[in-house]
Amino acid sequence: MQECENKVSSLQFIMRVLGGKWKIHILSKLYFGKKRFKELEREVVGISPKMLSKELKDLEAIGIVKRTTFNTVPITVEYDLTKEGLTLKPILDQLMEWSIEFKSLNASR
Template sequence: MKKTIQIEEVKRCSIQYVLALKDTLNVISGKWKLPIIGSLMYGKKRFKELERNIDKISPRMLSKELKDLEVNGIVKRTVYNTIPVTVKYELTESGKSLHRVLDVMVEWGVEHRERTLIN
């Protein structure tokens, strides 16, 4: 209950609203983070699977962005004791909670594309 009250208070104050937006953008901003999160919405992936799913991302950039997302508690990295070693990435509960945000962004993107193609 307290969380809802805090969110409603933030929504009523432009300074707090902007600060909350900045907090969100600090975690998910950049060219590659949302595509990585979007790919992981469909389940655990190995590094190469992510690389194949995300067009034009370099291995170095994918590695960097995965580390950033891990530090921010969005992605969990699991190392399996196999030969060779297997590493899989998955969304944390916090990462999975972005599903609503991404769905709204996808809907807006489709509608915006349709509007701009018509004009």
Template sequence: MSKKKLQQPVAKCTLQEILGVIGGKWSMSIIYALFTGKKRFSELERLIPNISTRMLVKELKNMEANGIVVRKVFATVPPTVEYTLTTKGEKLEPIINELYKWGVEYVG
């Protein structure tokens, strides 16, 4: 009996890349919070229950590196930092809203 070699679908690699960008535990919550507009770091901390400061920093850096959010620093004392979605990030809104609807129907 010969074994058939399974080919990896190209889509699987793409899905893994997508999850690397928005698949963090807190990523979708952060993106969802930014749908309504720019937010300061402290606002994001308040809007997302149970997220640690360390995790919020890590997720924001990842999303900034992947072009999902823009970080703007103001020269004030103490420094003020605001985050907004890029055009690329804004395009996630219908997708995340559909995932939310699916979750309400089948998970919650």
């Protein structure tokens, strides 16, 4: 019973980190390095600035993304994966591989 509860708790955490429409899109952009807010806004097609800000704050609160502010005029803000966030790279790679395989299997149906 405890093992089942632990697995459910782990899955709930995964959904908190990766769930929703935008988080994987954002993480896939940060996968390749630092991005400024406006870069992310342009590259994550369809996301509003308000939603991007919310999702980045969520990822920052979890410890997956770090926000760095530079004292420029206007202020420059960069986002990057934290050390912990970098541990998601193999998982994102596996998701990409799964996606390619899944699409090719369904293309032959």
